[in-house]
Amino acid sequence: MSSSTWVLWLAVAEHEELFLESQKNNLFALTRNMANDLVPYMEQTERDSFALSIVLLRLEPYNNVINATIYDNEYNQVEHYVGRGARRTEQGLQDPPIDPSVYELGINIEQGKLISLERIGEQAFPVGYLLIVNDLNTSLSESRRSLIFRTTPWVVLLLTATIFLSLIMLRRSFKPLELLSRFTQMVIDSKDYTSRHDVQGTSEIKRLGEHINRLMATIEDELSINQQQTQTLMEQQVTMTRLANFDSLTGLPNRQFVMDTIRIELSRAKRADSDLILMFFDLDGFKGINDSLGHETGDMILIEVAERVKAILRDGDILARLGGDEFLIIPDRDVTELNMATVSERVLSAFVEPFKLKGLSLRVGVSIGVAKAREAGYDLSQLVSNADLAMYRSKARGRGVYTIFSPEMSESHKRKILIANSIEAAIEENQFSLYYQPKINLNGEIDSLEALIRWHHPELGPVMPSEFILVAEQAGKITAITQWVLNQASKELAELMSIYSPKIRLAINLSVHDLRHSELFDWIYNAFQAHSVNPENVEFEVTESAYLDNFETSESLFKRLHNLGCTIALDDFGTGYSSLSYLTQITIDTLKIDRQFVMELDTSERSRLVTISIIDLARRLSLKICAEGVETISQWEYLKALGCDTVQGYLFSKPRPLADIKNQPDYQRQAG
DSSP: OOOHEEEEEEEHHHHHHHHHHHHHHHHHHHHHHHHHHHHHHHHHSSSOHHHHHHHHHGGOOOEEEEEEEEEOOTTOOOEEEEOHHHHSSSHTOOOOOGGGSSSSEEEEEEEEEEEEEEEEESSSSSSEEEEEEEEEEHHHHHHHHHHHHHHHHHHHHHHHHHHHHHHHHHHHHHHHHHHHHHHHHHHHHHOTTTTTOOSSSHHHHHHHHHHHHHHHHHHHHHHHHHHHHHHHHHHHHHHHHHHHHHHHTTBBBBBHHHHHHHHHHHHHHHHHHHOOOOEEEEETTHHHHHHHOHHHHHHHHHHHHHHHHHHHOEEEEEEEEEEEEEEEEOOOOOOHHHHHHHHHHHHHHHHHHEEETTTTTOOEEEEEEEEETTGGGGOOOHHHHHHHHHHHHHTTTTOOOOOEEEHHHHHHHHHHHHHHHHHHHHHHHHHHEEEEEEEEEESSSSSEEEEEEEEEETTTTOOEEEEEEEHHHHTTTTTHHHHHHHHHHHHHHHHHHHOOOOTTEEEEOOHHHHHHHHHHHHHHHHHHHHHHOOOOGGGEEEEHHHHHTTTTHHHHHHHHHHHHEEEEEEEESSSSSOOOOGGGOOOEEEEEEEEHHTTTTOEEEEEHHHHHHHHHHHHHHOOOEEEOOOOOOHHHHHHHHHTTTTEESSTTOEEEHHHHHHHHSSOOOOOO
């Protein structure tokens, strides 16, 4: 349509130019012809106005002639004619007269009018002038309308035909795209990605169809892969569910699964006002088997334990592995004392026969703790805690037994918790104190002192080190106690030296947990610096097992302390390791004979032989020897005869606080 309009516009413009040229030529010819006809009349002396009017009336057939005027040689008007073009409108009648002198001969165009001025007569002897004014705009508009009316039907017909043919061509051209669209819609509706499009059409559309077919093939392949992966994921989900709920080694329910089960069973028992039994057991000696024979053997034992225990349980009983060598049983029957005892005895009986693995016959014991849900208030954590406490009570009784939880055990546990929670306050409030036990040389003189910590609890009263040291180690607070002992002993050493001798030596004990701490040397050094302690006045005692359990760390630490000037004593010698080769590799100054050998000197020949051997060994290694636990004069006399350097025990003095030592510095024998 735009093209047609543009062509029509060009045609009209061209027509206007042709029409204007035609009008100019026609008017020029008309004017010249009439001027020639007026020559005879204008040459007369007496001009005939009527004849001149008759000549001008020849313009009457011309619709667009506005007026015509005859002038003499001086451009004076001789005759005037008003044409049909002026008579159509009043405006044309009111137009002012035209001055012919301002126009050139020929055709002039002015304000939409054609003005034709022609000479009358010969050029050399003109007798007047003829001026004709023609309405150009009106004639041009009429001609334009006429052209448009004649051409528009043909243009419309041609345009309609063009559009119709274009639509047919477009429909034919887009037919492949329509088929392609139908194909894609069919795939969307059917989700059938195995279908393929019948490629047709122009090269571009063919390429599009081929690309869609390749896309369909890719989707089909990806769907196949996704289906395989989905199947794999479903299988993995089943596996993960099993791994999440069952132990991968024994196939028993694991901690998470059994805890959820117990939680449900506790809710049911609480609603029904019934009770529930929980049995907790672990294996005795399992760590030693793992360490000596390897984890593979340990895993085989765990599998065999699961099989043996499952074999003696009844239908409905639940057996689960909590982790490591810890197992849990939920019996499905009555909760009487008899039933608890019966199930426990059956479990213990499963471990009577040794485990035969890899040609070895291995005996593994079991310690069982039994607890009731009602005593735990149907609280899961409390129930498990009660069973755990009962199990540890079985271990304390000698293992290979079962223990049914009683409230007294809970009180013991609460006491441990109270002790653990009170340690920090005890340090801040100076509830701890140091007691000192002297070490006596062969001459019966005080050679050195051993610092021993004591605690008077505001609620519990005196708490023995054998109790709170173990709790502190389990609670991870032993390092705070060690730091307090180092600082307090360093602080009180100056007073001890003033009481006894500047050469007096103070022995300080270090635990296995202390030796594992990387900052222990810094604590010792800072305590010495803070209280101006001479390292030569300090001896550190460490048990044989603690030293060798952390051999590399301990050796590095004691070499630094030895270089600082301190001496090192190996406590409880002879009770831990059977091999003595390590004595040539460690940095020590003194061996302390364990009290169990000293206590049996009067009754056991073997203890005397061991004591003689230890003293002889120490001499050959140029080490000093100290015997602890001396309580009788006969023991002291025997040790002196063997050449034991120093002894300590209740025979001479119990551990005493600094205040008592100030009042009575000399020791008094406590026995004998």
